[in-house]
């Protein structure tokens with residue numbers, strides 16, 4: 001049994017100043033297994049993985065790879081030792097083609113002076129084909145987030161590795177790509193590869209993984225075979241308390257009973273949104289579902305002035321609005337949360353407090369046009385506490401936060417606007433179970449207080465669990481509306497792929 | 504569960520923050536160099552020398568202020584030297600044809616601002632990069648200057664004394680230029696730290712997309728920074744004109760490099776989102792101090808550019824190390 005172990009970490013510790021990211025963590029990886037790593041945002045999952053990959057150096061602890069004590073000083077060394085790493089945050093070169101991104105490390109490490117681009121394209125195509133249909137000649141910057149994530153994964157697949165680390169790979173993927181990824185993971189596992197898989201979704205862990213290790217607040221909690229435990233146990237272990245219900249209670253009665261807050265008629269943009277009617281009622285949470293590319297994000301972006309509206313009419317509380325740009329829309333009470341947190345949601349190298357105030361600087365401005373920094377801190381503290389933000393100091397840069405906590409900063413920013421309508425694009429992407437439940441409960445609170453809530457989500461359980469009513473989009477149009485018992489994964493998928501409902 | 508602010512952590516990091524700050528390091532270096540120089544050269548601590556050093560960077564320092572703001576927004580302007588010369592030429596020429604010198608100066612500054620407006624059009628509307636656009640205007644503005652002056656320096660000895668006072672006079676023994684400089688720097692530094700409109704400059708420089716998705720009118724902010732930088736270059740031009748009583752068409756050639764170097768030594772990055780006026784001013788003070796020290800130490804003038812380049816490299820390297828350690 002012993003030589004079955006490919007990687008063993010013992011007593012790993014790592015601190016960033018006053019923050020103890022890891023306080024003596026153990027981790028054991030066996031040959032040919034898929035090993036889930038679970039924990040709340042900021043539990044230390046990514047930090048542990050970065051230590052394995054040599055990006056971060058531990059303060060103390062032991063790393064044994066194939067029986068030898070090792071410590072990598074750089075990702076290149078780790079790569080040479082057969083470790084592949086798909087990062088949580090997408091790190092690609094946007095100005096370069098998909099093919100060259102996928103083969104970046106090959107181009108980097110292979111000898112020879114000239115790059116064989118034909119071979120590069122072939123290798124890239126072979127790797128990406130298994131996951132999705134993406135042209136390897138497109139520039140990465142032109143791809144959607146989910147497609148960029150596919151490119152990240154394909155990049156790791158071209159490496160000849162023995163251990164593959166996937167840090168929340170499914171957070172940005174749609175169902176179809178997720179399934180393709182799991183098929184590949186099982187194939188690699190059959191070939192003897194060991195895979196570390198990080199996810200906040202219990203269903204994925206229990207369906208596809210062999211072992212699960214749980215971290216909480218930088219501490220090791222447990223490591224068990226998945227067969228010997230239950231999703232409830234894992235959730236309780238990682239949250240550290242009993243989690244009773246994951247989703248807040250829904251509206252009782254007809255979700256469209258309340259007065260209309262937002263009405264859109266025949267709204268279209270330059271091509272992605274082709275004539276959409278929609279009403280949002282007071283008190284309800286409206287879901288927008290559909291496949292990637294169906295135009296959901298484009299629709300909400302058009303509504304709030306981030307994209308040009310070429311046709312149609314939008315009414316807010318009965319009055320027609322024509323936001324010239326997003327700044328205009330914010331003033332009339334429409335706010336939008338981008339799906340791309342790192343690229344569009346936060347200012348990574350600016351302090352948390354300054355991130356929170358960015359949307360409504362006027363709220364922390366004195367009559368003389370000066371910033372009231374105390375008000376700015378207070379505001380960040382209030383909204384941070386509301387969202388249970390885990391941060392060292394509000395003066396720290398956002399880049400020092402874990403992924404989920406960065407998302408909370410982006411949401412806190414919206415809260416400062418006292419919005420009439422909040423449109424949230426994948427609001428809980430990469431957010432842990434506990435925080436996710438908190439965000440959901442908060443959205444429900446806002447809905448009850450009369451704020452209109454539209455949630456775009458690719459995670460069907462979230463759409464079904466959270467929303468009172470869901471509009472499904474396909475090819476830029478609404479292909480159907482579901483509410484109550486009709487909101488099932490099957491019905492949503494059928495509408496999303498453009499099929500009519502049967503029964 | 505939620506451990507928001509750790510008190511003791513916050514306190515130690517305050518001290519660390521101070522020490523890490525570029526401004527702090529620069530002050531230490533400037534003081535150290537001054538102490539060394541006061542021993543090395545008896546002339547260093549004389550009033551005349553200190554005044555000469557101050558004078559040597561105060562006008563250029565006004566340009567540094569604009570450049571710093573532009574660097575923070577993520578831009579750069581190579582045309583400042585040419586725009587300055589153009590302002591002097593336009594104002595000088597208008598004065599020579601009979602306009603009131605103050606009005607002529609305002610029109611000169613207006614010309615500089617117009618250059619900024621045109622550059623901002625190419626950057627924000629056409630979508631060209633600052634570097635390319637300002638490189639083009641480095642040539643265009645210099646060309647216009649040569650056209651206006653016909654290639655020969657305009658001599659403006661007939662400027663009235665009250666106008667010459669701006670560049671040559673003193674209040675309580677302090678050159679008026681230096682006072683003006685301190686006022687502008689003080690106001691700019693304060694506004695950049697505290698004013699809401701300047702905070703937007705940091706947002707745009709830090710992450711343009713996120714700024715857009717926070718409802719900030721990114722194009723407006725960028726255009727504002729470009730125009731401000733050109734306008735301040737124009738103001739510096741007018742001051743130089745008053746100081747020298749002339750408008751030489753070749754004035755300010757190569758000045759952009761010194762100005763950018765000062766801002767970068769002072770902590771502004773070329774990727775935007777970082778920098779402060781105080782830092783940049785300390786940067787240009789350091790560069791001037793070094794020049795004058797080298798002269799006092801009888802180091803051949805040929806060495807100066809090389810040594811300044813070395814200082815730039817060292818400053819940027821230290822900054823890089825500190826930042827990668829932090830991440």
Ligand SMILES: Nc1ncnc2c1ncn2[C@@H]1O[C@H](COP(=O)(O)OP(=O)(O)OP(=O)(O)O)[C@@H](O)[C@H]1O
Pocket residue numbers: 016019020021039040041042043044045046047048088390391399400401402403404405430432829830
């Ligand atoms: N460079 C850094 N500087 C300071 N603190 C850091 C840094 N990197 C991580 N941390 C802190 O270490 C802790 C663990 O972060 P880590 O990114 O490993 O969490 P995670 O488990 O991956 O969370 P998530 O699910 O949100 O991705 C967090 O409290 C985070 O704020």
Ligand SMILES: [Mg+2]
Pocket residue numbers: 045046047088167402403
């Ligand atoms: Mg993580």
